[in-house]
Amino acid sequence: MKTRAIVASVSVSVALLALWAVIARLEWISPIFLPGPAATWRSLSEGLRHGELLHLTLGTAERMAYGWALASVIGIALGALIGISPLLRAWLQPTLEFIRPLPASAIVPVAIAFIGLSPAMVLIVIAFGAVWPVLLATAHGFANIEPRLHEVGRVLRLSPLAFIVKVGLPNAMPDALAGMRLSLTVSLILAIVGEMLASQEGLGLAILQAARSFRSADLFAGVVLLGAIGFVSNSLLGMAERRALKWKQI
Numbered sequence: 001m002k003t004r005a006i007v008a009s010v011s012v013s014v015a016l017l018a019l020w021a022v023i024a025r026l027e028w029i030s031p032i033f034l035p036g037p038a039a040t041w042r043s044l045s046e047g048l049r050h051g052e053l054l055h056l057t058l059g060t061a062e063r064m065a066y067g068w069a070l071a072s073v074i075g076i077a078l079g080a081l082i083g084i085s086p087l088l089r090a091w092l093q094p095t096l097e098f099i100r101p102l103p104a105s106a107i108v109p110v111a112i113a114f115i116g117l118s119p120a121m122v123l124i125v126i127a128f129g130a131v132w133p134v135l136l137a138t139a140h141g142f143a144n145i146e147p148r149l150h151e152v153g154r155v156l157r158l159s160p161l162a163f164i165v166k167v168g169l170p171n172a173m174p175d176a177l178a179g180m181r182l183s184l185t186v187s188l189i190l191a192i193v194g195e196m197l198a199s200q201e202g203l204g205l206a207i208l209q210a211a212r213s214f215r216s217a218d219l220f221a222g223v224v225l226l227g228a229i230g231f232v233s234n235s236l237l238g239m240a241e242r243r244a245l246k247w248k249q250i
Helices: 002-026 037-050 052-084 086-099 104-115 119-143 147-155 160-198 203-212 216-244
Strands: none
Touching: 002 037, 037 052, 037 216, 052 086, 052 119, 052 160, 052 203, 052 216, 086 119, 104 119, 104 160, 119 160, 147 160, 160 203, 160 216, 203 216
């Protein structure tokens, strides 16, 4: 079954690549806007060989990783407190429901006003947008801990912190990891948007400059690298998730 899924996935990718090549070869869309796979590959290989694209890719990946890590720590900490305490949940829920729908782009002007056009501003925007999936998923996991586990904690006289670390977090981990995986995608998107808006060095700014100067091959090369970042980061998180939740398969 696994081999069949891999073959099917590769077949779809090859078919899409062939369709792209045919459309570009017949120039159904102007080459100014849609380069062929060969032109994209040349731009990608040259950029990587000279080191420029590799530098930009690592910069974007690093920015995404820092923002995602900050969002994960804040989201798990607040989610645990909100999920385990009905009183705290009642106090904070109106405020969170007011802030949560705000798009991350809406706080960019505020962040610029207080911090300026800097890497720290982009980091804060990424963390703000990426924290919600983790926070809500973690709060849901803690809020649905079985009542008998609370009774066990009271019998063992566990402190609130000890209960969270030893009982709550392992039980809420599947929910928290699901939120972290969604947050990872949000972090990559916001890293690109932040680089474009704040003119920070990275793939986002490079793609924007390529689009403005009609360098479609360079633009598509940047998009390919963004896809690679998303694929690799999601695969690594999936491996970590399977390892962290291995006890559930026993």
